[in-house]
Amino acid sequence: MEPLNLGQRVRELRKARNWTLEQAAQEAGLARSTLSKIENEQMSPTFELMRKLAEGLGIDMPQLFTPSTRQQVNGRMDVTRSGEGQAHATATYDHELLNAALSKKAMLPYRARVRARSFDAFDGWVRHEGEEFLYVLTGAIRLFTEFYEPVEMRRGDSAYYDAAMGHNVISISAEDALILWVTSLR
Numbered sequence: 001m002e003p004l005n006l007g008q009r010v011r012e013l014r015k016a017r018n019w020t021l022e023q024a025a026q027e028a029g030l031a032r033s034t035l036s037k038i039e040n041e042q043m044s045p046t047f048e049l050m051r052k053l054a055e056g057l058g059i060d061m062p063q064l065f066t067p068s069t070r071q072q073v074n075g076r077m078d079v080t081r082s083g084e085g086q087a088h089a090t091a092t093y094d095h096e097l098l099n100a101a102l103s104k105k106a107m108l109p110y111r112a113r114v115r116a117r118s119f120d121a122f123d124g125w126v127r128h129e130g131e132e133f134l135y136v137l138t139g140a141i142r143l144f145t146e147f148y149e150p151v152e153m154r155r156g157d158s159a160y161y162d163a164a165m166g167h168n169v170i171s172i173s174a175e176d177a178l179i180l181w182v183t184s185l186r
Contacts, residue, residue, distance in 0.1 A: 004067055007041040013057050013064070014039075028056025078102045085111065092116035092168075108183045114141055114171040125166025130184035132163040139177030144168045 014024040025035040029052050037043040038053070045053065054061040078099040085096035094113040099105075116122065125146060134143065135158045143151045143159055146166035153159065161167065163183060171177040 004065055005041070006045075006064065007039045009064060009067070010035075010053065011039045013059065017057070024056065028052045030056070076102055092121050106185055108185055110181050110183075111137070112169075112179050112181055114139070114169055114177040114179060116168070116170045117172075118170060119144055119168060121170070122168045126168055127166050128163050128183070130163045132161055132167070132184070133182040134159045134161075134169070135180040137178040137180055139171055139173035139175055141177045141179065142170050142172050144170070
């Protein structure tokens with residue numbers, strides 16, 4: 001692990017807020033020249049300067065020493081209102097793709113109404129790349145997987161599994177079960 005460059009970290013935190021040196025210095029109660037020297041590694045800040053800097057940036061002091069895990073925040077967001085997802089029906093499920101407006105996602109969230117009532121409703125195993133998270137919203141289901149015994153699940157239960165492993169879901173309640181599925185795409 002490389003040692004943290006404090007000046008670079010302070011600059012990164014400032015730029016993530018789209019602040020100029022002047023704005024950040026004002027928020028922290030520091031002189032602009034002092035902040036510039038810190039960012040350019042021309043001075044080692046005292047504890048008091050570090051405290052002011054963290055407070056001005058609206059963070060806890062340890063965050064000044066925590067390297068960024070992302071190079072850039074892209075600020076993407078999409079909201080799908082209830083019932084307004086992209087419909088996609090199959091013989092066994094009625095899928096509602098959620099947040100379909102975003103491209104290049106790392107995961108695919110969708111709500112599914114499980115209409116299948118027996119394993120025979122499927123034409124073999126469903127399998128695909130990635131991992132999958134399943135959460136039962138209403139009703140009860142039976143999750144079949146290629147390498148495990150079937151599992152009965154009810155409202156509030158969840159499962160996480162390798163999606164390359166064959167899997168199928170059937171509703172075992174009187175009404176169609178409703179589940180939330182999130183599939184990783186990378």
